[in-house]
């Protein structure tokens with residue numbers, strides 16, 4: 001599948017690399033721009049195996065080397081001022097019709113749009129890691145985003161095989177991160193109280209609500225169970241659920257101790273180097289199989 005379209009990814013990190021991979025796999029020409037030459041080289045190496053690689057991908061450190069493009073996805077470090085600067089710089093080099101998207105995990109779109117000359121073609125497009133595999137993309141228009149731009153962004157995302165979902169208004173963390181953090185706040189509280197250990201908690205969630213959430217989503221799942229039953233449980237349970245407004249001691253301690261997860265070899269679980277790579281390969285393979293099954297079921 002070859003397309004004439006040219007996409008620019010700003011930021012060659014975890015997300016930028018998989019965004020570029022996604023575009024290459026869908027036959028798009030891609031330029032990855034990063035100010036950090038070492039990061040750019042890592043991204044280049046990671047994408048070398050893509051079949052379309054040689055003609056379709058470029059890795060640059062400055063806009064002067066980019067040329068005309070249809071879509072720009074900003075995916076640099078999650079920092080408001082940095083993103084504002086990077087977006088303003090991008091605007092100086094692109095046409096007024098080029099879509100300008102930010103992959104922020106939850107910064108306010110209005111704040112990011114401050115200082116843009118053409119905010120009507122700017123919006124959030126929040127991808128999920130690994131961005132080449134996970135289908136959902138939250139699309140977050142700002143107050144100045146034109147409807148036509150939102151439609152064009154959704155069309156482009158569908159061309160990439162994604163399932164864009166447009167939010168009616170921006171809220172911190174958008175939808176998925178709000179739900180993920182609500183879930184994790186409760187998980188952390190259960191660990192702190194010693195109700196379960198990490199192994200048991202993961203097992204309970206994966207093999208109970210986890211598998212059904214992937215098939216149904218939370219709301220359809222509750223419809224299947226009955227909202228009257230849900231209400232009865234909610235009446236006695238809400239008062240007991242975790243509702244702290246700042247991160248608790250367990251998370252603070254893990255981070256202070258350098259137990260950051262897979263990248264440091266330890267988090268809630270142990271991650272010996274070789275095992276972590278094998279786990280990632282297995283996770284990718286499982287995701288691909290699961291998504292293929294879900295696609296088949298929808299046809």
Ligand SMILES: NC(=O)c1ccc[n+]([C@@H]2O[C@H](COP(=O)([O-])OP(=O)(O)OC[C@H]3O[C@@H](n4cnc5c(N)ncnc54)[C@H](O)[C@@H]3O)[C@@H](O)[C@H]2O)c1
Nearest residue numbers: 011012013014015034035036039075076077078104105129
């Ligand atoms: N990692 C995730 O799971 C995830 C998921 C969804 C969205 N996001 C969002 O995607 C964005 C990128 O996250 P990541 O995990 O890839 O981060 P990362 O730290 O892996 O990569 C960030 C990259 O931005 C580059 N960068 C910094 N300043 C730059 C500049 N001025 N110009 C060009 N490049 C610059 C850095 O060199 C680095 O390569 C963030 O906004 C993050 O919140 C991350």
